[in-house]
Amino acid sequence: MLILVGGAVFCWPAPAVLHLRPVSTSRPERLLGRLRERLVRDSGVTEHLRSAATLDLLAACLTGGLPVPVALEAVAVTASPPTAAALRSVASHLAIGVEPAEAWAPVRDRPGLAELAVAAVRTARAGTALAAYAKDLAARLRESLSAEAEERAERAGVLLAAPIGLCFLPAFLCLGVLPVVLGLAARLDGVL
Numbered sequence: 001m002l003i004l005v006g007g008a009v010f011c012w013p014a015p016a017v018l019h020l021r022p023v024s025t026s027r028p029e030r031l032l033g034r035l036r037e038r039l040v041r042d043s044g045v046t047e048h049l050r051s052a053a054t055l056d057l058l059a060a061c062l063t064g065g066l067p068v069p070v071a072l073e074a075v076a077v078t079a080s081p082p083t084a085a086a087l088r089s090v091a092s093h094l095a096i097g098v099e100p101a102e103a104w105a106p107v108r109d110r111p112g113l114a115e116l117a118v119a120a121v122r123t124a125r126a127g128t129a130l131a132a133y134a135k136d137l138a139a140r141l142r143e144s145l146s147a148e149a150e151e152r153a154e155r156a157g158v159l160l161a162a163p164i165g166l167c168f169l170p171a172f173l174c175l176g177v178l179p180v181v182l183g184l185a186a187r188l189d190g191v192l
Contacts, residue, residue, distance in 0.1 A: 047080055048141050051112035052081045054087075055138035062131035068120070069095040083110045100124035112141050 054075050061071035072091035076084040086106040093103035104117040118132040 047083075047111050048145055050078065050080050051083065051110070052138040052141040052145075054083070055112075055116065055134045055141070059131040059135035059138065062129065062134065068130065083107075083113065085111075086110050112137070 021086055027140045057075040058071055061074055064066065066074065068090040072087045072094070076091070078086040079087055086109075089106040090103055094100070104120050107113045107117045115137055116130075116134060119137070120130055123130045123133065
C-alpha cells in the first residue's frame with residue numbers, strides 16, 4: 001500500500017520490514033536476571049518480617065514463663081526453614097547444658113537474629129530478661145523495613161518525575177508558551 005504525504009510517496013511495509021531484527025537471547029536473560037534479583041531482595045524482606053514475628057512470639061513465650069529451650073522450640077515453626085533449624089539447634093544445645101556462647105552460635109548467621117544471640121549470651125550471664133530484648137529487636141527490624149520501604153517509594157517518585165517532565169515540558173512549551181510568545185511578537189511587529 002502506498003501512502004502519499006506532502007508530495008512524497010511512502011510504502012508502509014518497507015520501513016516495518018527494515019526494522020525487523022532477530023530476537024536477541026540476551027534481553028530475555030537480562031530480564032530474568034532482574035526478576036531473580038528482585039525475588040532475592042523481596043525474600044530478604046520476607047525473611048526479616050518472619051524474624052520479627054518470631055521474635056515477638058519468643059518474647060511472649062518468655063514473658064509467659066517458658067524456659068528458653070522450650071520457647072525456642074515453640075517459635076521455630078513460625079520461622080523460615082533455615083532459621084527454624086538454627087533455633088531448634090540452639091534449643092537442643094541449651095537443653096543438654098551447652099555453654100550459652102557455644103549454644104547460640106547457629107543463630108548468629110541468620111538475618112536479624114545475630115543481635116539476639118549476643119543478647120542471649122549476655123542475659124545468660126547477667127540474668128536479665130531476654131524477652132524485653134527480643135521484643136525491642138522485633139520492633140527495630142520492623143522500623144528498618146518501614147524506613148527501607150519509604151526510601152524505595154521516594155526513589156520511585158524521583159525516577160518517575162524525569163520521564164513525566166520529559167513528556168510534559170515540551171508539550172507545555174509548544175502549546176502554552178510558544179503561542180503566547182508568537183502572539184506577543186506579532187503585536188510588537190505591528191507596533192514597531
